[in-house]
Amino acid sequence: MAKGYIVASIDVRDATEYQKYVAASSAAMAKYGVKPIVRGGRCEVKEGSFNPRNVILEFESFEAAQKYYHSPEYQAAIPLRLGVSSANLMLIEGA
Numbered sequence: 001m002a003k004g005y006i007v008a009s010i011d012v013r014d015a016t017e018y019q020k021y022v023a024a025s026s027a028a029m030a031k032y033g034v035k036p037i038v039r040g041g042r043c044e045v046k047e048g049s050f051n052p053r054n055v056i057l058e059f060e061s062f063e064a065a066q067k068y069y070h071s072p073e074y075q076a077a078i079p080l081r082l083g084v085s086s087a088n089l090m091l092i093e094g095a
Contacts, residue, residue, distance in 0.1 A: 003058055003094035004065035005037075011051040014084040021084070024077035032068040034059060051087070062093040 012018045029036065038056040059065040068074055069091060081087065 001061050003060065004062035005059065005092045005094055006055070006057040006065055006069065006089065007092055008055040008087050008089040009051040010053040010055065010081075010085050010087040012053055012085045017084040018081065021077055021080035024080055025074060028068065028071060028073035028077055029057070031073055032059075032064070032071060034068060058094075062091065065091045 028034075035058040036055070037058050038054055040053050040055070043050070043052060043054055057065075057068075059068065
């Protein structure tokens with residue numbers, strides 16, 4: 001079965017307040033067995049435009065990524081991110 005991924009490119013405007021989202025989403029990630037592949041770190045854009053913070057999360061399947069995203073725990077975390085950052089986020093099925 002193909003893995004599922006969440007890929008996000010985030011522009012954080014208030015790092016202190018954003019940490020509340022990180023804590024809430026981390027708790028949801030632990031509950032749903034999410035494997036963080038990339039969570040911040042150095043980024044060097046070679047083509048196009050991306051936000052400075054990038055995240056890649058791995059799931060057992062695309063359906064598991066959907067379940068996490070729509071879970072009550074993650075949905076409760078989203079408002080903590082919306083006021084202090086902007087993001088491009090997508091769910092992807094792996095090869």
